[in-house]
Amino acid sequence: MQKVVVVTGVSRGLGLELCRQYLSEGAKVYGCCRFPEQSQQLLELKRNAGYQFELVPLDITQPGMIHNLQYVIEEPIDILVNNAGIYGPSGLSYDEVTVDPWMEVLRVNTVAPMMVTQALVEKVAESHDKKIIMMSSKMGSVGDNQKGGSYIYRSAKAALNAVGKSLAIDLAGKGVSVGILHPGWVQTDMGGANALIDTETSIRGIRKVIEQLSLKNSGQFINYDGSVIPW
Ligand code: NDP
16 A cells, blocks of 8 residues: 655755655655745656655644645655754854744744644554654754753754653554654755765665654654664
């Protein structure tokens, strides 16, 4: 049976590569992003994939657009990947961090994935695979933090991890498993040119981790190579 995959933040980077690889696997993919018409790579992928690939306009901070998702995507969803995210202002020391940019990063990286999940969870529960993914970051690991700094991004991803863990517990009764994943340090607009791996390598690993996700390992924080990351 053809899998149905929904991905947020598909205009570029990891989201775009997730679409590319799931499409080449034969899945039906709903790619959500703010301005589908502005990404040439996305439009090219759409031209090649045709009806197998639906582009859905979605700003994950807009409640009305999130609410509409349940009407736009009518079929059961095997895999929902909450991928969209921002880094926010970088390089701020402890005495430079301010409230508004922090709230914005929390809104996008922590609150919005929960709201998207709320809107689509029943469709995931109706599917065959029943998997929800939170694209987190090792930067959100408290145990792994050896460098300090990055208050805004770290705290938003640490909070996302807490959300993912509670969802894993609360949704187990519906048969839905939740993966909290780290994609590696990846060459994207966010990861920068010096990052260690390319999007193809990262998403190949991420797809394998998603394939191996089940109720048995639901709620774990897992690296793209399959290893478990400390909270
Ligand atoms: P990019 O900056 O390359 O892409 C981010 C994507 O998120 C874009 O498609 C962007 O859309 C989208 N996005 C941002 N804000 C919103 C919003 N309000 N509504 C909808 N879409 C939005 O990042 P990556 O591909 O590198 O990162 C993807 C995920 O992986 C993120 O959650 C990130 O935190 C995580 N990650 C990345 C790492 C890396 O090394 N690259 C390491 C660890 C985690 P638009 O084009 O419209 O701005």
